[in-house]
Structures are given as structure tokens and as C-alpha cells.
Amino acid sequence: MPATVVMGGQWGDEGKGKLTDLLAASADIVVRANGGANAGHTVQTDQDTFALHLIPSGIFNQNCLSIVGAGVVVDPQKIIEEIDDLESRGVSLAPLRISARAHVVLPYHLFLDALDEAQRGEGSIGTTLRGIGPAYSDKTGRRGLRMAELIDTDVLRYRLSQELPRWNRVLERVYGAEIIDGDALFEELIRYSARLRPFVSETEPIVADALASGQRIIVECAQGAMLDIDYGTYPYVTSSSTSAAGACQGAGVPPMGVDRVLGVFKAYSTRVGAGPMPTELEDATGQLIRDRGHEYGTTTGRPRRTGWFDAVAARHVTRLNGISDIAVTLLDVFDVFETIQVCVAYDIDGEVVDTVPARADRLARARPIYEAVPGWRESTVNARRAEDLPQRALNYLSVIAERVGAPVSLVGVGPHRDQIVQLSVKPGTVVAGVGA
Numbered sequence: 001m002p003a004t005v006v007m008g009g010q011w012g013d014e015g016k017g018k019l020t021d022l023l024a025a026s027a028d029i030v031v032r033a034n035g036g037a038n039a040g041h042t043v044q045t046d047q048d049t050f051a052l053h054l055i056p057s058g059i060f061n062q063n064c065l066s067i068v069g070a071g072v073v074v075d076p077q078k079i080i081e082e083i084d085d086l087e088s089r090g091v092s093l094a095p096l097r098i099s100a101r102a103h104v105v106l107p108y109h110l111f112l113d114a115l116d117e118a119q120r121g122e123g124s125i126g127t128t129l130r131g132i133g134p135a136y137s138d139k140t141g142r143r144g145l146r147m148a149e150l151i152d153t154d155v156l157r158y159r160l161s162q163e164l165p166r167w168n169r170v171l172e173r174v175y176g177a178e179i180i181d182g183d184a185l186f187e188e189l190i191r192y193s194a195r196l197r198p199f200v201s202e203t204e205p206i207v208a209d210a211l212a213s214g215q216r217i218i219v220e221c222a223q224g225a226m227l228d229i230d231y232g233t234y235p236y237v238t239s240s241s242t243s244a245a246g247a248c249q250g251a252g253v254p255p256m257g258v259d260r261v262l263g264v265f266k267a268y269s270t271r272v273g274a275g276p277m278p279t280e281l282e283d284a285t286g287q288l289i290r291d292r293g294h295e296y297g298t299t300t301g302r303p304r305r306t307g308w309f310d311a312v313a314a315r316h317v318t319r320l321n322g323i324s325d326i327a328v329t330l331l332d333v334f335d336v337f338e339t340i341q342v343c344v345a346y347d348i349d350g351e352v353v354d355t356v357p358a359r360a361d362r363l364a365r366a367r368p369i370y371e372a373v374p375g376w377r378e379s380t381v382n383a384r385r386a387e388d389l390p391q392r393a394l395n396y397l398s399v400i401a402e403r404v405g406a407p408v409s410l411v412g413v414g415p416h417r418d419q420i421v422q423l424s425v426k427p428g429t430v431v432a433g434v435g436a
Contacts, residue, residue: 002257004023004261004262006219007262007323009264009317010225011223011227013224013266014224014265015264015266016221018043018420020056020220021417022410029064029065029207029216030056030058030066030217031217031218031251031252032066032069033069033220033246034069037053037079037132038222038238043057049415053082055079057220065096067097067203067206069251070203072103073102073135073240078105078130079098103138104145104149106135108180108185109132113132115171116133137239145163148200150192156186233363244258244321245321260324261322262326262409262410263314263318263323263327265309266293266309267329267331268330269306269310270293272297272302278310278346279307279308280307290306308341308342309341327410327412328397331396331411334393335376341368342403343370344371345369346368348367375396376391376392381413382413385423386421386422389413398425398427408423410423
């Protein structure tokens, strides 16, 4: 059976982990494709609530493998903390595999990230300071250290002797910062190496063999498509490709092996960090959305910026990624709203625009053009079937499907596993039923 890509359709934090957890129940392999410890997925199971940053959300299904793909940059300290936390709470890590080709986030990457962000001053991007950008920069500059080298003591020592002097010169001469002691760094990494060695393997043949034998693979993307390094709101983006194509690259899945791209969108918009967000609400309505949606970062704890659903950005993402169907999460946040707004176009310097401009400064000047949709003013949290949802809630989903250009197949009405409704809302129609 071909693979399913689960990708975020906005600026991240859309609830991809919960959807991946749901789909993983019937999957053979879940592969995390990109990003690093700057990303976070919250999954609420019957056992507890878990915040994952590097380990795929499929880890809670012990019948499938959970693979950290080659496109991920792995902070060894963070993934060990995550492994230890899961094991202490009764979750087996036996299904975990880490690609030997995945790059390593080294301690000096975190220093460089913080120093570079501070140097930007008012032009700072708002990174999570997890060293992600410098790690990907080393990767594309062909100076990176991969998991395969981390777990080989002799190779690790040699690579550090080649790379650390260069970065120490940068730290000292460019930033005026203290240099890193090579012996201390080596000893630290050796400890990480010993802990992670059992999990590291050549994962690409595992994925290829699974596809060839018809097994079901879920590819889990980190962050959201509007943070894509090529097609997001550059330069206020992440350092990897968060697209469906990037998911294939990072997971080791050929494009022809994908038959479904599930785009995950919140019923509204959120963003963490700097960068344009046309529908942002810096008022009591925005705060109400934040409070009802518990919009605080899984990784950083920072309050997220909130706003109305941006259908212009959503359509941009849907068309670029060939999204086959949509999951809308946190619909219940709007249960108390009398009227809900949907952004259907931008007014940029007097021009009506129906797509996302390449330049962030133009998008920052965009004034949203809204379509008002009546709210339903009743609880949806107990809905388990399409027919349990209020008609006006279905109508709102129909507006999203029409404006985005893809059917809505799943709707989240709360944080629990069972608070996901399967339905079919196609563009321009409301058809209650089952089909995911």
C-alpha cells in the first residue's frame, strides 16, 4: 500500500501529531521526515498526555516501526531525554529507529543560533534557539556530522578535529564568544553515542522493502507548509522543506509511492515567532481563541499569535502540495462564536490579491478581505459522527473546502484520540457520512 503524507497546512502546531497517532493505529511504519527539536507534537492517549519533539507520533502503536528519517536534524541530548521520559512512563522504545543519515545538532549549533539571532536585533526571525538553522547550514555546506559518524568513536574524533577549530574561530572572532573545549565536547558526544547506538540503522532499505511489500507507511512532517524554506514567508521560515515533496525526500519515500497527502489545518490560524500573518487578531477575540485553543508552544511555551482562518494561504499550500484531503482541528474552539470570519483575499496597496506574494514585506502589508460565516453557538466536543455536528459547523467546513479546494475528511473537536470525526465535506456541498 502506498504512503500517506501528513503535513501541516499553516505555520505549524496544527495538530499533526494527533492525526498521525490516529492513522498509526493501522500503519506498519511511521517516518518523521524533517525538522528537529524546534518542532513539537502533543498526543493525548489513554495513558497520559505526551509532548514529542523528535520521536514520531507513531511510537504509541507498538505494532509499527517509528523512524526518524534522514531529513531530520537530531539533537542527541534532547532525543535521549525524550527516550528516557517515554520509558519512565511505560512506553517501549523497541520500535524506534534513527536513520544513520540523519544529521546531528551539536552544542555549538545552539550557541551559534543564539548569537546569530541576537546579532539580528530588531530583524530577528524568532527562532526557538535549538540550533536547527546552523545544523542545516552545516548539512548543506557539507560540514555536518551524521548519526553514522556520531556512533563511530574514531570517525567522531576525526570529524571534530576537522570542524571544531573552524567554528571556534567564528565564535571568537565574529561573535567575541568563548571557544569550545574539544576534549570536553568529544566526551559529551561519546556519552550520547553509547545511548543512541542501539537505535541507529540504515532505515532507507526498511522503508523501500515495506513499500515493495505493500505495507502502510505514514510520513509525518514537522512544522507547517507556510514555514517551508522555499515556499513559506521567507525569511521568516524554518530551515527545511516542510512540503509534501520535502517529506518524500526526508523520509526516503519516492514520490510515486505516495497516494494521499493529508493537509492538517486548524479551524483558525496561529503562528509562533516573527513574520507576516495577515489575519492576526491582537484583541480580545484573538485572546479568546488563544485561551480556548490553549495556544502556547509545545517546545517553547510561548503564546502563539492567533487569527481567523486564512483561505488564501491555505489554497496556496493545497495547490503546491497536491493535498488530497483536509483535516480541520480544534473546531470546538469556535463553539462560542456568533460569527466567524474567513479570509478569502488580500488587499495589498489597493490591489485585490488571491495568492500569497513571494515577498514577506508585501504580505505584511496585506489587509484581509473576509467572508462572514454564522457560528453555531453549541458544543461540538461530544460529536463522534458527522450527523452529530451542528449544521452551521458543517457549513463552516464547507466554506473552507470550497475556498481551499479540497474536501474535509476529518475534524477534531477536542484533544482526545476519540474526538476526531470522520466525514466528507466537499467543496461547495455538505455531505454527512463516513470516509477517510
